[in-house]
Amino acid sequence: MTEKMLRFVSCSQHPPEKRPASERRHDGREIYEGFSLERAEEQASRCSQCGIPFCAVHCPLENVIPEWLRLAASGRLEEAYELSSSTNSFPEICGRICPQDRLCEGNCVIHKGFRSVTIGAVERFITETAFAEGWVKPALPHHDRGQSIGIVGSGPAGLACAERLRAKGYEVHVYERQNKPGGLLMYGIPSFKLDKEVVERRWRLLEEQGIMFHLGQAIGSKDGELSLETLRSRHDAVFLATGVYRSRQVKVPGVGMDGVVDALDYLKESHSPSEELNAKGRHVVVIGGGDTAMDCMRTAIRQGAEKVTCAYRRDRDNMPGSRQEVANAEEEGAYFQWLAAPEAFIGEDHVHAVRLKEMRLGAADEQGRRMVEPSGGHNTLRADMVICALGFEPEDLPGQWHEPELAVTPWGTLKVPTGGYETSLSGVFAGGDIVRGASLVVWAIRDGRDAAAAIHTHLSHKTTPSQPVQENA
Ligand SMILES: Cc1cc2nc3c(=O)[nH]c(=O)nc-3n(C[C@H](O)[C@H](O)[C@H](O)COP(=O)(O)OP(=O)(O)OC[C@H]3O[C@@H](n4cnc5c(N)ncnc54)[C@H](O)[C@@H]3O)c2cc1C
Structure with a gap:
């Protein structure tokens, strides 16, 4: 190993500064400060670029972490951002709230006694720099395909799926029962872990990309709700990303x-x-x-x-x-x-x-x-x-939506084939917590991205455009 690869020996771990507890007890601001440029470069340079990067292996998104750490360590931040955002739709969010101690950082193999590389904090720094420098652009499609997708739920799974499919040229409609998108990013995870402006900034980008949000619009069978059947007739494919909201009693x-x-x-x-x-x-x-x-x-x-x-x-x-x-x-x-x-x-x-x-x-x-x-x-x-706070279980979607053919597992989560995303209803896909049970944001993003790829494959053979979507639906 070269001296450069052994930087973790001479340079110790410096996690981002935490605001004093006496101060943060009284406000809802995020508790960790961001890195300075010098600190980010120094901490990124602690990566030993080991042969088998267990950090990446244990990342649900298979982020190429050592690669972007290496670029960040040498000040090539724009390239670092390009690389980190090529596998992750929302790196600014994962950098803040992924349980890194159980995923990437928990599997960092620099020698015992030399604490792990602070991967999450560097990821946050790279992405915040990208936003500040104007490098983060909406992924605009090259052409419109004339096919449309309906997405139910705007948590990380729904948003990641929407972002990928819009980039491929589909008309994307997100139906969300709350008044703002984000799912648990907006209405569950507290602002001292994830500032809501970070979620709203992403929402603005997705709107700029051309994704259409139908907020305050629930899917179901009650008055004022749209049925799944209506959605299926309007769109060429539907993605269900409704999360799990029934509290364990x-x-x-x-x-x-x-x-x-x-x-x-x-x-x-x-x-x-x-x-x-x-x-x-x-x-x-x-x-x-x-x-x-x-x-x-x-x-x-x-x-x-x-x-x-x-x-x-x-x-x-x-x-x-x-x-x-x-x-x-x-x-x-x-x-x-x-x-x-x-x-x-x-x-x-x-x-x-x-x-x-x-x-x-x-x-x-x-x-x-x-x-x-x-x-x-x-x-x-x-x-x-x-x-x-004993955890959450899925709501009874087939019952509430009067869709007995929508197959569920014994735990009430939507049934999809192993490694696949299509439910028992043709053209209806699902991912995120409603398939996995209560899980993590990073897994929801992974599902959203992979489901988008599955929907794209499914629709590549289909050419008939769906019915146009009425305004205010
Ligand atoms: C309090 C709390 C803290 C958490 N903290 C973390 C953390 O720090 N790190 C981490 O990685 N994970 C955390 N999680 C878990 C994480 O938030 C979830 O795993 C993730 O949000 C799941 O994403 P999703 O898109 O599948 O669902 P959700 O984020 O739940 O989004 C589902 C969306 O679907 C909408 N919806 C549901 N039904 C309908 C309907 N019928 N019609 C229209 N819209 C509908 C909902 O309103 C919601 O907006 C936390 C969870 C909770 C509850």
């Missing part, structure tokens, strides 16, 4: 009581909360140990909660949430009650406490995660607000 007495709320209802309204969903001055207990639970706790802290405690049935080592997010939450003042499962929510009309049963760890399950069982002890936590 806590099954204990007191669940329906005032003050016991679902994580997504809480997060969605967190910028201008109603009285019921405002944690200000309250004792908040969050049930669950995943990243959504961390997001809820950290949001409650920013709203001015008196005390925020997470109750989780396993211990710190066996929780699903990222270590980084737990550390951030603790720095900001969150408390954790490990090995504690809810037994009852206590109150008259409004919750005032949570009774917890103490748990102990048992044998490991097939995935190596320790199972838990009650240890016999109990304790009670004061709670004027309880936020349930």
Whole structure:
């Protein structure tokens, strides 16, 4: 190895600066500062350009990470951007919210003791520089194909699919039940992890590209909704990217009581909360140990909660949430009650406490995660607000949409062939969380891009144009 390839020995890891917890507790701004040019070049130069780049192997988008790190290290930022955006539709988003510690950075093989290359922060720097320099352009089609696609849902899967298909010359219509696009990027992930202006900036680019958004337009069978059948007759192909939104229920007495709320209802309204969903001055207990639970706790802290405690049935080592997010939450003042499962929510009309049963760890399950069982002890936590964050399941699409032929798996996710994207309905494709179950943004982007390729192949043989889409539909 040349001296240049061993830069990680002489130059240590410098993650991006984190704003002090005392400051960030009081605002919704992103907690990490961006890199300076010098720092980005220095950190990118720590990549050893190893023979088998496990960072890329473990990236769902197969980003050619060492290549763009090498370009960034030598100041060739425009080329670095071209390369990083050739495999990723939204690198500015992945750079901020991918769990890099479990994906690329977690698989960086520079020697033990020399901490990984800060890939996510460099990716963010490259893309932000590209935006600032005007290098990010809408991918305009060379010609129009005279065929149209209807996309249901504007989360990362729907948007990535739309972007790819529009670039190929299809007329693309995105139907979204919310008033803004982005899915969980806009209405789930808090702004201290992902500034909403970053999502809106991407939305503007997609509009410039010619993608048509039908916002506030749900697909379904109720009044005011458009049926899937209508969409199929309007468009040459349809892509379903509706995500998973049914909250897993806590099954204990007191669940329906005032003050016991679902994580997504809480997060969605967190910028201008109603009285019921405002944690200000309250004792908040969050049930669950995943990243959504961390997001809820950290949001409650920013709203001015008196005390925020997470109750989780396993211990710190066996929780699903990222270590980084737990550390951030603790720095900001969150408390954790490990090995504690809810037994009852206590109150008259409004919750005032949570009774917890103490748990102990048992044998490991097939995935190596320790199972838990009650240890016999109990304790009670004061709670004027309880936020349930146990994860999400798919809604019953065939039932709600009156489409019994739309096949689902035993878990309610849409059924597609292994490695494929077409559902049981001809010309109807699907991807993202509605196929995988609750997953990650980077996987949704991958599905959107691959489904676009599958739709393109499917339509390459079909030439009849679909019916024109009516305005305001
Ligand atoms: C609180 C929270 C925090 C998260 N944090 C992270 C993180 O930090 N990093 C990460 O990688 N992942 C994170 N995730 C997971 C990630 O957000 C999802 O995996 C990803 O957004 C899935 O993308 P998608 O496009 O499949 O669905 P979604 O993003 O859920 O988008 C689906 C869209 O479809 C729309 N829709 C649904 N039904 C209809 C209908 N009938 N008609 C019209 N529109 C409809 C919805 O309104 C929504 O806009 C988080 C998830 C949550 C809940």
